[in-house]
């Protein structure tokens with residue numbers, strides 16, 4: 265539904281075209297991260313096509329701010345994302361728009377209030393300690409798989425007050441299967457209808473049934489307890505019992521799954537890559553360990569310690585800059601719009617990539633270098649608003665951003681006081697820009713015990 269325009273002069277410059285109609289879809293598919301990086305300097309807003317769909321690439325903070333903040337009502341999630349994610353989590357917080365989204369966001373926001381984040385912190389430290397118990401000096405492990413198990417514990421504990429570690433493997437496999445299917449739907453312009461029983465569809469449905477059964481079980485146990493509680497599950501159950509438009513059981517389950525999926529892989533990737541970056545940058549690791557020794561002296565960290573651990577925060581910011589788990593974002597223009605003098609016909613998909621934005625040498629000199637100290641002296645406040653945006657922004661800023669930043673710092677502070685991790689020499693881990701950015705082929709690390717002050 266492209267609006268006919270009498271004003272073609274204000275269309276943004278077109279990228280050197282690919283194939284007719286297909287446009288640059290194939291070039292993008294081959295290497296999505298390289299694609300965004302290659303055209304980051306092509307203009308503030310440039311246009312292309314992906315298999316028939318008009319796409320604008322946004323390369324400046326102002327253009328992104330227009331979409332996420334100034335005119336965010338005109339820019340719902342696009343069909344690519346909706347097709348992939350609605351199959352998994354229905355029409356919930358992540359996929360909805362307008363009033364439905366606003367009501368859900370208001371319903372769930374109190375679960376992330378800063379008064380409750382202290383409880384998230386102790387769940388994270390407990391999960392990190394449990395994880396440490398099974399580490400053996402010299403025994404190689406895959407940081408990504410291990411951090412996935414750890415963050416599943418954290419997500420289940422913080423959102424549902426549940427301990428799912430006994431079902432971690434089964435859940436991990438089911439999550440992996442649904443995410444692979446979501447990725448397939450994202451990448452496939454014309455997928456077969458969901459009722460066609462292809463092997464992929466059957467695997468997906470079986471995995472989804474496993475996830476539903478786990479969430480239903482958690483919900484049922486809480487219902488039997490009587491008191492809803494003030495975590496996310498408690499708020500959803502209260503909303504179900506409330507006036508107005510209560511959630512159905514299926515909607516409640518979908519919202520639980522949304523939060524579980526959104527919080528689990530992203531935080532795991534951030535943790536695994538932070539551990540790898542520290543392993544490969546001994547001077548940064550030594551500085552962090554000195555800070556931990558001075559402030560904590562070997563005791564467990566708490567949320568109250570975090571303001572006294574500024575270098576730890578810089579490490580996490582730098583890690584999220586280099587390896588943003590949400591590596592790209594997109595929306596679709598519902599109605600024709602103008603963005604900084606550029607015409608955006610209705611139906612245009614607008615897209616940008618944190619991978620590319622975070623490698624802009626104007627803001628981050630030597631962008632490929634891991635330099636946590638670049639964040640000292642308030643760099644973040646001096647940057648244009650969307651030059652650094654690992655958690656998106658505007659009204660739809662990641663609802664779990666505060667919790668994730670806290671969990672990552674507390675887990676790092678807990679494990680690094682006990683172990684150093686050796687990483688094999690060689691190139692950086694290859695990353696796969698799936699729905700989230702994930703290390704391809706894992707991140708092998710070898711633990712070595714450290715003593716206080718080492």
Ligand code: HEM
Nearest residue numbers: 358526527530531534589590654655656660662663664668
């Ligand atoms: C390092 C960890 C994380 C990263 C990098 C991350 C990144 C993001 C980004 C970029 C968005 C915006 C997506 C968009 O607008 O298109 C988002 C939204 C969201 N995130 Fe996160 N996230 C993380 C952790 C979490 C956690 C821990 C939770 C929940 C426990 C969570 C739940 C959500 C939800 C529900 C949304 C949708 C919010 C809305 O549309 O109102 N995320 N996240």
